[in-house]
Structures are given as C-alpha cells and as structure tokens.
Amino acid sequence: MGVLEADFYIRGILASDRRVLAKAITLLESTRPEDQELAWRVQEGILPHSGGAMRIGISGAPGAGKSTFIEAFGMYLIGQGRRVAVLAIDPSSKRSGGSILGDKTRMLQLATHDRAFIRPSPTGDALGGVARKTRQTIPLLEAAGYDPIIVETVGVGQSETMAASMVDFFTLITTPNAGDDLQGIKRGIMELVHAILVNKADGAFEEQAKTARHILVRALELMHPPVPGWKVSVETVSSLREEGIGRYWEMVEAFRGEMVGSGQLAAERRRQARDWMWEMVEEELKRRFITNHQVSALLPGLEQAVIGGAVPPVVAASQLLDAHFGASRNLGAR
Amino acid sequence: MGVLEADFYIRGILASDRRVLAKAITLLESTRPEDQELAWRVQEGILPHSGGAMRIGISGAPGAGKSTFIEAFGMYLIGQGRRVAVLAIDPSSKRSGGSILGDKTRMLQLATHDRAFIRPSPTGDALGGVARKTRQTIPLLEAAGYDPIIVETVGVGQSETMAASMVDFFTLITTPNAGDDLQGIKRGIMELVHAILVNKADGAFEEQAKTARHILVRALELMHPPVPGWKVSVETVSSLREEGIGRYWEMVEAFRGEMVGSGQLAAERRRQARDWMWEMVEEELKRRFITNHQVSALLPGLEQAVIGGAVPPVVAASQLLDAHFGASRNLGAR
Numbered sequence: 200m201g202v203l204e205a206d207f208y209i210r211g212i213l214a215s216d217r218r219v220l221a222k223a224i225t226l227l228e229s230t231r232p233e234d235q236e237l238a239w240r241v242q243e244g245i246l247p248h249s250g251g252a253m254r255i256g257i258s259g260a261p262g263a264g265k266s267t268f269i270e271a272f273g274m275y276l277i278g279q280g281r282r283v284a285v286l287a288i289d290p291s292s293k294r295s296g297g298s299i300l301g302d303k304t305r306m307l308q309l310a311t312h313d314r315a316f317i318r319p320s321p322t323g324d325a326l327g328g329v330a331r332k333t334r335q336t337i338p339l340l341e342a343a344g345y346d347p348i349i350v351e352t353v354g355v356g357q358s359e360t361m362a363a364s365m366v367d368f369f370t371l372i373t374t375p376n377a378g379d380d381l382q383g384i385k386r387g388i389m390e391l392v393h394a395i396l397v398n399k400a401d402g403a404f405e406e407q408a409k410t411a412r413h414i415l416v417r418a419l420e421l422m423h424p425p426v427p428g429w430k431v432s433v434e435t436v437s438s439l440r441e442e443g444i445g446r447y448w449e450m451v452e453a454f455r456g457e458m459v460g461s462g463q464l465a466a467e468r469r470r471q472a473r474d475w476m477w478e479m480v481e482e483e484l485k486r487r488f489i490t491n492h493q494v495s496a497l498l499p500g501l502e503q504a505v506i507g508g509a510v511p512p513v514v515a516a517s518q519l520l521d522a523h524f525g526a527s528r529n530l531g532a533r
Numbered sequence: 534m535g536v537l538e539a540d541f542y543i544r545g546i547l548a549s550d551r552r553v554l555a556k557a558i559t560l561l562e563s564t565r566p567e568d569q570e571l572a573w574r575v576q577e578g579i580l581p582h583s584g585g586a587m588r589i590g591i592s593g594a595p596g597a598g599k600s601t602f603i604e605a606f607g608m609y610l611i612g613q614g615r616r617v618a619v620l621a622i623d624p625s626s627k628r629s630g631g632s633i634l635g636d637k638t639r640m641l642q643l644a645t646h647d648r649a650f651i652r653p654s655p656t657g658d659a660l661g662g663v664a665r666k667t668r669q670t671i672p673l674l675e676a677a678g679y680d681p682i683i684v685e686t687v688g689v690g691q692s693e694t695m696a697a698s699m700v701d702f703f704t705l706i707t708t709p710n711a712g713d714d715l716q717g718i719k720r721g722i723m724e725l726v727h728a729i730l731v732n733k734a735d736g737a738f739e740e741q742a743k744t745a746r747h748i749l750v751r752a753l754e755l756m757h758p759p760v761p762g763w764k765v766s767v768e769t770v771s772s773l774r775e776e777g778i779g780r781y782w783e784m785v786e787a788f789r790g791e792m793v794g795s796g797q798l799a800a801e802r803r804r805q806a807r808d809w810m811w812e813m814v815e816e817e818l819k820r821r822f823i824t825n826h827q828v829s830a831l832l833p834g835l836e837q838a839v840i841g842g843a844v845p846p847v848v849a850a851s852q853l854l855d856a857h858f859g860a861s862r863n864l865g866a867r
Contacts, residue, residue, distance in 0.1 A: 239847060519814055
C-alpha cells in the first residue's frame with residue numbers, strides 16, 4: 200500500500216506535476232512517523248533521476264536586494280527556456296511567515312509563472328531541521344525537471360554555511376556601500392563564495408558600486424578560492440535595469456562546465472551525500488543523549504559547574520556519559 | 534588510596550615540582566582506565582589554581598621558523614622573570630618523534646633552562662585525541678606557575694583550528710615571500726589570528742619582509758578581527774637578531790589587558806570549557822556508534838551506497854540508527 204502511494208508521488212514528480220510535487224515536499228516536512236516512512240520511499244524512488252541540476256546559493260544581508268535579484272534572474276532563466284525553482288532557508292521563519300519568501304508578493308512575476316516553483320522556508324525549531332528539509336527537497340525538484348535550483352538564505356546564525364554546503368555555486372549579494380569596509384559582510388562568508396554581486400548598481404549608486412567592486416576584488420586576490428583553480432568574480436548588477444544578469448548566468452555556466460569536466464562536481468556530490476548521512480546520525484545521537492532522563496537530570500547542574508570552573512570538562516563529560524550508558528567510566532580508555 | 538595518590542600529584546604540581554608535573558602529564562596521556570580515574574582527581578584538584586596564564590598559539594608552515602622564534606621568545610620571557618611552557622599539537626607525531634618538538638635539540642637553550650618546560654606532542658590516532666590531551670595539560674602547567682603557555686602547531690589538517698580554540702592569542706608565523714600571494718598561508722587561518730609575524734626579517738630578506746607585511750596589513754583591513762575591537766597586527770621579526778620579540782610580547786600583554794578589562798577573557802574561558810565538555814560527549818557518542826557490532830556490519834555497505842547515489846542519505850542514516858538502537862525508525866519524528 201505504501202509502495203503504491205509512493206509510486207503515485209514518484210510518477211507525479213517525474214511528470215512535473217506541480218501539485219504532486221508540492222504535496223511530496225509537505226510530506227518531507229511532516230514530522231509524523233507514518234509520513235516519514237512514505238517520504239523515504241519517495242526519496243529512494245526519485246534518487247536516480249536527481250543530481251543533474253545546478254544548485255545555486257544566494258545569500259546576503261536584509262536589504263541587499265536578494266528577492267528583487269532572484270525575481271530578475273529567474274525571469275531571465277525562464278526566457279532562456281529553463282524551469283526554475285527557488286527554496287529558502289530562514290531559521291526565523293514561523294508558520295505565520297518568516298522574513299524571506301514568507302509571502303510570494305516579493306517575487307510577483309516569478310511566483311505566478313508556470314515554469315517557476317517557489318517554496319517558502321520550512322519551519323523548524325532548529326536551523327539544522329530547517330536545513331535538512333531544504334536539502335531533501337532539492338532532489339525532488341531536480342527529478343521534476345527544475346534547473347537551476349536556487350537556495351536563498353538570510354545572514355542569520357549558520358544559515359549561510361548550511362546553504363553553502365548544499366549548493367554548487369554560492370553567491371553573495373551585497374550593496375554598493377558595503378564595500379568600503381566590508382561592513383555588512385559576515386565574517387567567514389568571503390571564504391565560501393564562488394561569486395559576489397554588487398547589487399543596485401544604478402542611479403546614484405553606480406559609481407559607488409564600481410568602487411565597492413574594486414575593493415572586493417582586491418580582498419579576494421588575497422584569499423584562497425573555495426575551489427582550486429576557480430577565480431571568484433565580483434560583478435555589479437542592477438536588478439532594476441536587469442543589467443549584469445546574463446553575465447552572472449554565464450559565470451555559473453562556466454563554473455558548471457569546469458566542475459563537470461574535471462569530475463569535481465561529481466566528487467563534491469558524493470562528499471555531500473556522505474557528510475549529510477553522518478550529520479543526521481550525529482544529530483540523532485545527540486538528541487537521544489539530551490532527552491535521556493538520567494542525563495537531563497544532571498545536565499543543567501553539571502553544565503553550570505563546568506562554566507563556573509568548579510568541575511573540569513572531562514569529568515563532567517564522563518559523568519554525563521555514565522548517566523547515559525549506565526556503564527563504568529571509559530571515556531578515556533582508548 | 535586514589536585520593537592520597539592524587540594529593541601527591543596536586544601538591545607536587547602546586548609546588549612546581551617538574552618531575553611530578555611531567556608524571557602527571559604522562560598520566561593524562563595514558564589510555565589505561567585506572568590511570569584515567571586518577572588523572573581526573575588530579576584535574577579536579579588543580580582546577581581552582583588554573584586559568585590564570587596567557588595562552589598563546591603559534592602556528593605556521595614548516596620552514597617558517599616556529600622553533601627558532603619560540604626559542605628566542607621563550608628566552609626573552611625568562612629574561613623578564615617569567616616561567617614558560619611550550620606544548621605542541623602535531624597529528625603526525627608518533628612515539629618515535631614527530632615533525633615538531635619531537636626532539637628538543639631545536640630549542641637548545643630553552644630545553645635545558647630550569648624556568649622552561651617543554652613537552653613534545655602527545656601521540657594519538659586521531660587529531661581529536663592529540664588535541665584533547667594538550668588541552669588537558671594546560672591547566673596543570675598554569676597551576677605549576679607557568680605563564681605564558683605556548684601551544685605550537687603545524688599546518689596539518691584541523692590542527693590550527695583546534696589550537697586556536699584552546700588559546701587566547703593565536704599567532705601565525707610566516708616567511709617574507711609568503712606575502713606575495715599569501716601562498717603557504719592556509720585558507721581560513723587569516724580569520725583565526727590575533728597577530729601575524731613575518732619572520733626572518735633580516736639580511737637579504739629585510740625588504741621583502743616589509744613588502745609582505747604591507748600586503749598582509751592590507752588583507753587584514755578587509756577582514757573582521759577574531760575579537761571585536763581588536764586590531765590584528767602584522768609585525769616583522771628576526772629570531773636570529775632577536776628583533777621584534779619585545780614588541781610582540783607587548784602586543785600580547787596589551788591584548789590580555791583589554792580582554793581582562795572587558796571581561797571577555799573570562800567569558801571566553803567559560804565558553805571554551807562548555808564547548809569542550811560537549812566535544813568530548815559527542816566524540817564518545819560517535820565512537821560507541823561506530824564500534825557497535827550491528828552498525829559496523831552495515832556501515833561500509835551503506836556508506837558506499839550513499840556515495841554511489843543508490844541510497845538517500847536520510848534512509849542510510851535511519852537504517853544505521855535502527856541498527857544502533859534496535860528501535861523503530863524515529864529519526865524524522867521530531
């Protein structure tokens with residue numbers, strides 16, 4: 200029965216049925232155990248048909264113009280005969296609508312186009328949960344024929360790092376004035392990017408955007424690229440005037456060409472799959488640990504004692520592990 | 534009996550008895566369960582007397598002149614009336630002697646001085662194990678009156694990140710020619726450093742060192758400092774001519790002054806203790822998982838299936854967790 204139902208989803212996705220696709224994603228996001236079982240079957244079924252799309256991450260501080268850019272970029276891609284999917288990772292998102300893609304009114308043209316598929320950020324208590332659901336959604340979209348898949352993220356917590364770990368091409372969008380002192384560019388982001396776009400390069404900001412671009416190029420010359428041999432580009436774009444969009448897509452295509460040619464893209468996909476498996480295992484091990492009654496009785500007191508300098512971390516860890524496993528101390532015995 | 538023995542170690546360490554201190558560190562490094570029990574008692578006993586020293590990390594590629602610098606810096610500190618300890622994190626170290634501090638012949642003066650304590654890198658199968666032992670050794674050295682504690686590390690794997698996480702002031706040593714294109718400076722390191730020293734700024738390299746310094750200063754202007762408000766300095770030094778050493782120490786002292794004054798040092802120590810406790814817990818949870826017979830029977834096949842794209846990561850993770858807990862699937866049920 201589950202097999203039949205899974206087959207319904209798999210065939211619907213492969214036939215690019217939007218309604219079935221949306222239902223399948225909802226299934227992935229469900230926390231009900233019976234839904235999970237079915238979701239896994241669906242994921243197994245579509246796996247051979249996934250992995251082919253370019254996965255693009257778009258990040259940037261609030262106000263950098265991510266949504267406007269994605270709207271312009273998405274419409275450009277549709278003009279090129281492509282079908283585009285947009286996902287979001289927003290840890291601040293709640294059922295009532297988060298700060299990005301919470302409503303689709305910010306991407307009016309794209310949201311109503313039948314060759315675009317936009318999905319707001321899933322909700323979740325932890326960023327890990329939000330990211331996991333987004334990551335699982337990507338293969339479904341690929342199997343349904345969307346390419347590229349765009350993952351939009353805000354600069355909250357580790358959301359960029361998580362987005363970067365699930366895409367092929369990570370892009371930072373910034374505003375002209377951010378270049379001056381790299382304010383508004385979060386520490387560590389520069390090391391993740393494959394490209395930087397200085398947005399709003401129009402009107403009064405045109406000159407300022409060129410200066411920002413120059414400063415960013417200089418900074419990047421002094422950093423190592425995320426992929427050996429790839430030169431990180433900085434381009435000015437105007438979502439308003441729709442300038443620079445085509446140049447950006449050519450850059451992404453050039454990157455894909457290089458990565459596919461060298462076998463790096465395939466290697467990266469394999470590595471991502473393996474890392475992801477371990478990430479899920481480790482999360483669950485920790486969740487079981489924290490929710491163990493013996494552990495949760497000790498944890499607040501011991502954690503405070505460690506923070507206060509009354510108990511060495513190694514002793515606290517050992518006592519917690521004893522509580523969890525009910526075994527004799529053997530943390531150090533290796 | 535264990536209490537009496539622990540007391541012997543604790544009193545010996547507090548009395549700065551080098552022989553007892555060395556024995557206590559050996560105890561920490563031991564993998565025998567009975568030694569661990571005793572080691573924990575000792576660590577608990579000395580905890581109230583630790584935490585007062587400045588912890589300095591010194592990193593750099595092979596050939597950057599780390600040992601020569603530490604020799605000159607250590608002797609300078611002794612001249613200032615201080616007692617200095619030098620530890621090493623070298624994942625390539627084997628019982629037969631690793632690539633750094635494997636023999637003490639490279640720090641001849643310091644190694645024989647009675648106000649210096651040098652300890653080679655502990656051996657370990659995994660970098661995590663090597664780092665853990667080094668981290669546990671620091672409070673013992675502090676209780677014995679050493680200040681500063683210098684942690685030397687090579688640029689292998691994650692060793693710098695681990696060293697940076699256990700020190701207050703992380704310093705990169707580089708050579709004059711590294712500045713040109715930042716070659717030889719590992720990706721991600723620039724973000725961790727509190728200071729950069731361009732070594733060998735003497736003889737034929739003097740001009741080149743100045744150029745390298747200039748390029749590095751420019752690069753740092755475009756990055757965020759590891760601590761808000763702290764300006765990362767780049768200084769040229771000559772271990773040979775003993776130039777720049779005093780200036781470097783003044784920089785470290787200024788940093789300590791700021792950090793203590795603002796309460797950031799204390800906050801950082803609390804955070805480190807807490808992180809470390811969790812790190813040990815997570816390592817042990819993963820070790821138990823991997824060594825579980827049911828899991829280890831499935832793991833190689835499932836991991837390959839995930840890498841090969843035959844099984845979705847979420848399904849593999851769930852099957853492994855089932856094997857471990859012998860429970861019904863409930864990974865997604867949260």
